[in-house]
Amino acid sequence: MNRTMIREVICALFALLLCFVVSPSLGFVAHAQDQNVQMITMEAKKYEFPPSPIHVKKGQKVQLKITATDHDHGVKFPAVPDGADPKGTPGLVFTSPQDCWKIKKTESVTIEFVAQTAGTYTFKCCVDCGMGHHHMKGQIIVDE
DSSP: OOHHHHHHHHHHHHHHHHHHHHHHHHHHHHHHHHTTEEEEEEEEBTTBOSSOSEEEETTOEEEEEEEEOSSOEEEBOOSSOTTSOTTSOOSEEESSOOSOEEEOTTOEEEEEEEEOSOEEEEEEOOSOOSTTGGGOEEEEEEEO
16 A cells, blocks of 8 residues: 555545544434424324324424325415414414425325414315315414
8 A cells, every 4th residue: 555545544534533423413413403393293084184183382393294194185274373364473484385285195294383373273184085075174272
């Protein structure tokens, strides 16, 4: 081995060692940030969104993972609590707002939002899923 190759091997080993030393601290930082997010899993299945209702605290950042278990579904959330002026200030502020999050059978979608205003938010299925489609609803309750 010549000196250039030895230097390259030493640099590569040093870089690898540096990755082991730095990555745990980076992992800790990412983990600490994730602790501020409330993770909720939910199903979309024939005419219901179990579990429902879901309670979250005002000011909480939420990641809601919804899986369609029986066939295609969708979910539409109101921006304001039930009974509030639809043109009022949004109480649920979505990271990526959509009119209808569509979910293919056996797939999942993760919806992220911050619950800024206390109240009850009734959401519904927005993909025609059969005879009971119009009764397919769920609730998020934002507590003070």
